[in-house]
Amino acid sequence: MDAYTQSVAHHRAGRFDDAIAAARQALVEAPDDPLVHNLLGVCLTSVPSATEGIQLLRRAVARWPGHEHLVTNLAIALQNAGEQKEAWRYLRHLLVLNPASATAIDRLAMLSMTWRGDRNGAARLADRAARLSPQDEGIRINQSLAWAPHDLDRTILALDAAITINPRNTYAYVQKAGALMRRGQLQPALHPLRRALKLDPNHDDAIKHALRCQHYHAASQSAATQEPGPGTGILLRGPFSTASGYAHMGRRYIQTLRKQQMPLQAIGVFGHETWADEPLDKPVGAKAAINIMVPLAVEPIPGLTTILYSMFEGPRISRTWAQQSLAADMVIVPTQSSRLAWASAGYPDDRIRVCPLGVDAEPSAADAPPLTLVDASGRRVDSYRHRFLNVSDAIPRKNLDGVLRVWLRATNRNDDAVLILKPGKGGNEAARRHLQSVVRQTQDHVGRSFADAAPIVLVDQPLSEAEMTGLFRTANYYFSLSHGEGWDLPLSKAGAMGMGLIAPAHSSYMDYLDDRFARMIPCTIGPAHLPYSRDPWEPFFGLDWWEPDEEVAAGIVADIIAGRDKGMPDASGHLLGNFTWDQATHKLRRILADAGLLRDGGTI
Structure with a gap:
């Protein structure tokens, strides 16, 4: 067996050190063969430090700019290394060499979404890749991700295609359940979740999705048993356990609502948060769910009014945010600037409320030197x-x-x-x-x-x-x-x-x-x-x-x-x-009361 064939065998078996050694020997034996350069580059980019492999592939592409395999593997290595701009350039070069390269089009779609932020462009490219390679499971998954912010129906169709190709793809089942939950379809979401958990009982995202479904169902049942009219408590949903600004905001509201003795149910964005002093996952007769997060993460709860409490940092929100926000019955923002950002993108102005946040002088850490x-x-x-x-x-x-x-x-x-x-x-x-x-x-x-x-x-x-x-x-x-x-x-x-x-x-x-x-x-x-x-x-x-x-x-x-x-x-x-958190919380309660969603609105 020659060195080239040995390297390929070692690489396929996951013996990367042996594969590199054999590929180096193959390069000594055939220094002018682009396939040998390609093999060594792939082997070197398979290890944690891919720098040497990327440099080798760059030199090889400069020497053989029309070699499709070399350009493909360099683009993939650059993308994996986080060099998005250069990866974009080589993927476009690959598309010139082969306009029907599903790999190039699929990866351009992902970069369009995750690097450039062009979600419409990403969806068009993802659909093109799927037409070129309809039985490629990975391309179907990426197609679903490209469509997720725009069209959940097409997202689910792409995931169904991936499941048909590989019925044991746990990820596809979990993603489908998530898409259904974002449409407020809890019962239909349970079927793919059960399938995912049957395939992998310890699948973390499937467990989190199932926990949220349980919390949502309990809140929905609680709302249904209440008398018509305002609710008796507040339901907050957000990323309370993370280090984000939304999490900080949510924690401050939780602390202040508890201090004001307002009945409160809190559902974490992952569904499994724990609370120090008392359970906060029990239904409280809330008639509205306040989602403290970006619009793309909202999951409606059947029978409850959906409220998005969010903010934006520019003069106008994106088309994607505007489209997703329409699923909310009301949008609450902390400033007039954010109100204008939603209104200028077409969200109905009469459904927007302004509720300023509090500021933190951190009295709990007053003695900190x-x-x-x-x-x-x-x-x-x-x-x-x-x-x-x-x-x-x-x-x-x-x-x-x-x-x-x-x-x-x-x-x-x-x-x-x-x-x-x-x-x-x-x-x-x-x-x-x-x-x-x-x-x-x-x-x-x-x-x-x-x-x-x-x-x-x-x-x-x-x-x-x-x-x-x-x-x-x-x-x-x-x-x-x-x-x-x-x-x-x-x-x-x-x-x-x-x-x-x-x-x-x-x-x-x-x-x-x-x-x-x-x-x-x-x-x-x-x-x-x-x-x-x-x-x-x-x-x-x-x-x-x-x-x-x-x-x-x-x-x-x-x-x-x-x-x-x-x-x-x-x-x-x-x-x-x-701008205290007490004032912010009273204002929030008054907004809910004025909308007929909370019995006790407090004072401003």
Whole structure:
């Protein structure tokens, strides 16, 4: 058996080290054979570190640009490595070589959805791939995913096709059950769930779906046994156990409703959350289900009014969000900005209600001391006179590239100032790579090194609630240059704690800030795209967001550092007096009462 054949056999058996060794020998024996280069590249990209394999395939494609197998495997390896833009380029090249390549079209469909955010384009490509390869189980699954946000009927048809091809495909049964649940069809959803659990009794998603069905059925039965008219309690559904903003919002409502002794049923987005003090999964005679989440995750409960409590960070929601929102009988948003985002996309304005959220000064962590931080030279952060803080997920919408551009332009190395950056939850490798890329690009764009600016301290580890409060106490200004916010929990918390606020004059900020309470940055509206690129950012495909005026922002920062701005306004009294969680909860209860859905509406 020659080295090439040995390598193929080892690879098919999962013996990757042996496959690589044999493929290297085959390359020595036939250095000019593109198939040998292809084999070694595939073997090297099958191991955790695929860098060497990708580089080998790149060189081979440059040498044989018309070789379909080489281009296919390079595109797949790049996509698997998260290099979406380059994978997109090679998949399009593959389509030129073979316009009937179902692999290229299928993978372009997935990238259209998950990278570009073009869901309509993804559905068209997925349908084309399915026509070219109708008996490919994976392509049918991907077709169902492409259609899921648009058309649940076509989603289910694609999943049925996948099940016909492979009746033991547990994933397809679970996905079909999820699609039926999103249509509020609980009984039909039970059949594919039973099939999935018969195939795999420990299938995690199937178990979670079944738990939610049980909770929904109990809530539906409870509503049916109540007298006509308003309900006696509230049902909340949301991602309460995660670290997201929606989860934080949901937990605050749960805590406050319990304090107000309002009967409450809480159903987690996964269906299996546990509660510290008492069970919260028992029906309470609710007549409405409040879904604290994005529109695409709503699951109607038969017999209950469906309410979506959500928010958006741009001037208008997407067509997909607008379409999914129509399944809700009412949409509740926290700000006028979000109300306009739904109304401008066609959701009936008379079915939208505004219920502001609360702000968090974290009284439970009132004794938390400031964090001890040092800069790269070993100087303590608390020794700087001007300490600016930004807490943001490392995503394009947060505009960390803008924050860094302003800092480069506004500060010098001898300034008595420091910028503290806390990127999201911390400890995320993808976020680190994004931030590193933005730092490099920002220096090139501005033409100045961060070594010439005032120091930046990166806090890149997860922090507890008390430690987060300590982080806020380390700073005396909070600086946001976001392209759009549904509420901005960190900034509102900073303001409630008495920090000076610098914020763009757009989206949610306009509901709780103005020039009396913060230094406001004027903004324009422009297309949403990736930093230093014209490529779209997936969640905002085809949409606009706000562009803060960075020249004005740099002037504000420079004036503070130079002592020209000695009268930073204080927003704490305004925020704590007008935006508490008690007030938010009473407002929510009043909205339900006015709609005839809750017996006790409370007071505003």
